[in-house]
Amino acid sequence: MRNPPFEDAGLTEQLALFPQATAVPDGLQYVPEFISPALEHELIGHVSALPLQPFQFGAFEGKRRVASFGFRYDYTLQRLQPAEPIPLWLGPLIEKVEAHGGPSTRIAQVLCTEYDAGVGIGWHRDKPHFDRIFGLSLGSPCKFRFRRAVGEKWQRYTLEAAPRSLYMISGESRRVWEHSIPAVEAPRHSITFRTMADRKT
Numbered sequence: 001m002r003n004p005p006f007e008d009a010g011l012t013e014q015l016a017l018f019p020q021a022t023a024v025p026d027g028l029q030y031v032p033e034f035i036s037p038a039l040e041h042e043l044i045g046h047v048s049a050l051p052l053q054p055f056q057f058g059a060f061e062g063k064r065r066v067a068s069f070g071f072r073y074d075y076t077l078q079r080l081q082p083a084e085p086i087p088l089w090l091g092p093l094i095e096k097v098e099a100h101g102g103p104s105t106r107i108a109q110v111l112c113t114e115y116d117a118g119v120g121i122g123w124h125r126d127k128p129h130f131d132r133i134f135g136l137s138l139g140s141p142c143k144f145r146f147r148r149a150v151g152e153k154w155q156r157y158t159l160e161a162a163p164r165s166l167y168m169i170s171g172e173s174r175r176v177w178e179h180s181i182p183a184v185e186a187p188r189h190s191i192t193f194r195t196m197a198d199r200k201t
């Protein structure tokens with residue numbers, strides 16, 4: 001006997017049956033082995049040596065530990081504040097990310113993050129003050145999850161972000177889809193690079 005004909009199922013039902021059969025979110029790019037293992041080792045050393053602080057959002061504290069450069073978003077004031085200048089050791093890496101992003105890519109903000117085993121980040125979209133986001137993974141892999149509402153259901157996509165890889169989110173993957181990282185199995189560091197949106201405020 002034949003299986004029920006899927007042609008009769010609506011798009012939403014098909015997506016629910018095969019959550020991983022969904023298309024890659026528009027505007028998401030992934031570059032495996034963006035940096036060498038030697039540079040990865042060096043960068044983990046630099047990030048670990050930073051005065052990382054628990055991520056603050058208003059009265060709450062996240063378990064991941066971060067350091068912001070260029071700008072930081074203040075959740076109490078709900079606006080961007082100037083932060084420490086971007087350290088020199090990030091210079092060549094920023095040039096490489098900007099070259100990858102193409103002409104007129106200017107990285108203005110950098111966030112260094114440390115996730116201990118068991119720590120992740122909840123569903124969110126990055127603040128609209130920023131435009132494109134580039135994320136370099138260091139030390140261990142993570143599942144970089146995406147979701148967006150389709151009718152009453154979530155359409156989902158998971159990117160397996162390997163150490164030394166770079167992802168870029170722009171367009172719909174940035175503005176429409178939310179992203180999150182479930183608790184990592186081994187310590188992971190990341191460096192996210194953000195360009196500024198063309199905003200007046």
Ligand SMILES: O=C(O)CCC(=O)C(=O)O
Pocket residue numbers: 111113121126135136179190191192
């Ligand atoms: O660690 C990462 O790669 C991304 C973290 C993230 O989504 C964020 O800081 O907004």
Ligand SMILES: [Fe+2]
Pocket residue numbers: 124125126179
């Ligand atoms: Fe994010």
